[in-house]
Amino acid sequence: MKVTIIGSGYVGLVTGACLAEQGNNVFCVDVDSKKIEILNSGGVPIYEPGLKEMIERNRVAGRLQFSTDIAASVVHGDIQFIAVGTPPDEDGSADLQYVVAAARNIGRHMTTPKVIVDKSTVPVGTADKVQVAITEELEKRGLPSDLCAVVSNPEFLKEGAAVEDFMRPDRIVIGTESTPAGLRAKEKMRKLYAPFNRHHERTYYMDVKSAELTKYAANAMLATRISFMNELANLADLVGADIESVRQGIGSDSRIGYGFLYSGTGYGGSCFPKDVSALSKTAKEHGRDLKILDAVEAVNELQKYILVEKIEKRFGKDLKGMKFALWGLAFKPNTDDMREAPSRVIIQELVKRGAQVVAYDPVAMPEALHALELDFKGNPTGLAQVSMTADPMSALNDADALVIVTEWKAFHTPDFDQVMQKLKRAIIFDGRNLYEPASMQELGIEYHGIGRHN
Structure with a gap:
């Protein structure tokens, strides 16, 4: 045809x-x-x-x-x-x-x-x-x-x-x-x-209108599951529970399933943020508030700051003179899409507190550089505090901590001996819960996940 x-x-x-x-x-x-x-x-x-x-x-x-x-x-x-x-x-x-x-x-x-x-x-x-x-x-x-x-x-x-x-x-x-x-x-x-x-x-x-609504409904449901789990993960941190155990416990229910139940730094990209917002706007145009979706958006925006809050709790609000290695820039692995990527918020907030950031991503660094130039428009001094490197391990050199934002497969099983050797302090802030807290403790790594309890 x-x-x-x-x-x-x-x-x-x-x-x-x-x-x-x-x-x-x-x-x-x-x-x-x-x-x-x-x-x-x-x-x-x-x-x-x-x-x-x-x-x-x-x-x-x-x-x-x-x-x-x-x-x-x-x-x-x-x-x-x-x-x-x-x-x-x-x-x-x-x-x-x-x-x-x-x-x-x-x-x-x-x-x-x-x-x-x-x-x-x-x-x-x-x-x-x-x-x-x-x-x-x-x-x-x-x-x-x-x-x-x-x-x-x-x-x-x-x-x-x-x-x-x-x-x-x-x-x-x-x-x-x-x-x-x-x-x-x-x-x-x-x-x-x-x-x-x-x-x-x-x-x-x-019919046509049902098909149009189906697309928005699908993305809104997936975004809702993500924000729901992020809320639970934040609660797990407060009460001393392990969100991974909770995920397995509820995901095993056939009515719920495991998909999109992973906590982290929030969703980004070209679909979920835009589509949830547009569906909410459509409802308002028809005199209806979609209160769940409004909450989904609000939770997701706050979640992008969760790693910065953990870093601030550990080191204080003034990060001047500190350096953070950041692994993962794209909003998800296997793409170079930087639209609404949590890494953009995290980098801006760290720089705002005086820190330097050395970032690595397998494919998204060219797009990330362009995105960050827009984010730091009018603030060349802030942009100068951000650099990128072609090798994940070189990003760790003399860094005060490693911050993981995107769950690329290459980050799942790094050489932890080398990680510890290169970092100034053996500290990991894991925004995607890639590692087991108990294993990190055995290695002597101070580990901060999202809703993970040692």
């Missing part, structure tokens, strides 16, 4: 590459000419395991192309995926200007029937706005509005495992309307996703 992907960011690239892998002819378009140049030269502007190889394989095979030519992209695809960004607006709502602009471009250039797929994460009612934008452009050209049908097909991709999630999905959600155009669109989508349903049916068909 001929497919167009509008937007060559995270969702667009993964969607385009994976659909090309299934034999479809995919045209990816983006207004960012630099991004397209990178892709056409064999590079990839984001880090995602397995994506670069898949893109190159399908690009060479002629099944995947990249361009800035919007008119050509509309002509190409019978199915047009809108996968542009929906950044949070100042009031927390999703900014739909890029989605509507993409819809208008489709309406300006289409001459044959198209299925328009909202792949971006968008609030309930966005499909109606997309339909209106396209219809207005079609009417300007004297073309019938039933040339297109708008479908909601939200993505459920975990950064760091997005290719695997797309190729072997837990579920595929498709929202269509029961109009003749909607029914035709449903059949097109059924055909497109047939390879993913070969062994058993993974697709859930529903």
Whole structure:
């Protein structure tokens, strides 16, 4: 099938590459000419395991192309995926200007029937706005509005495992309307996703608004579990309980399960913060407060400061002359995504107290440097207190403590003898509970986890 992907960011690239892998002819378009140049030269502007190889394989095979030519992209695809960004607006709502602009471009250039797929994460009612934008452009050209049908097909991709999630999905959600155009669109989508349903049916068909809400509901539930466990972990610290034992105790209940029950420094990234905020904003627009989600957001923001509070409790508020090694910058492993990353808050707070920070991350340091330059804009002295190193062990040299923020596999079993030798003091603040407190005590390491009791 001929497919167009509008937007060559995270969702667009993964969607385009994976659909090309299934034999479809995919045209990816983006207004960012630099991004397209990178892709056409064999590079990839984001880090995602397995994506670069898949893109190159399908690009060479002629099944995947990249361009800035919007008119050509509309002509190409019978199915047009809108996968542009929906950044949070100042009031927390999703900014739909890029989605509507993409819809208008489709309406300006289409001459044959198209299925328009909202792949971006968008609030309930966005499909109606997309339909209106396209219809207005079609009417300007004297073309019938039933040339297109708008479908909601939200993505459920975990950064760091997005290719695997797309190729072997837990579920595929498709929202269509029961109009003749909607029914035709449903059949097109059924055909497109047939390879993913070969062994058993993974697709859930529903109306458009239910599909839009499903995406937000899924991310809100996962974010809620994280904040819930973080609250319990903080309580465990106060009462002397071990949150890991608690996690195992409640996770063994089949009604609860183990997923997303790990305490830490809070969630970040491009999805959870934005989507929880947008869902809460949607509810307020309809006269309803989602009190649980408001609490989820509040808990998560406070949790980003929890390691700093532990450091302050141990060393005092004045950290002048102290140096901290920091392992992990990205908001989660297997990505270079620094959006809403807890490390940004932790670094700023340590610097604010006078400390120096030497950081290491396996892939996110270029993105982190850019993010920190924005965070310290107007404060070059503060930024000068932060440095990065290409080796995790060199970050430890003469540091007063090690602070772990991201749970990269490379951090799970370090050479603790070397860690102790390089640190000025054998102290670890573990924001991801990678190590067992009893084992650290045996080694002679002073260990501070999140809700872990020695």
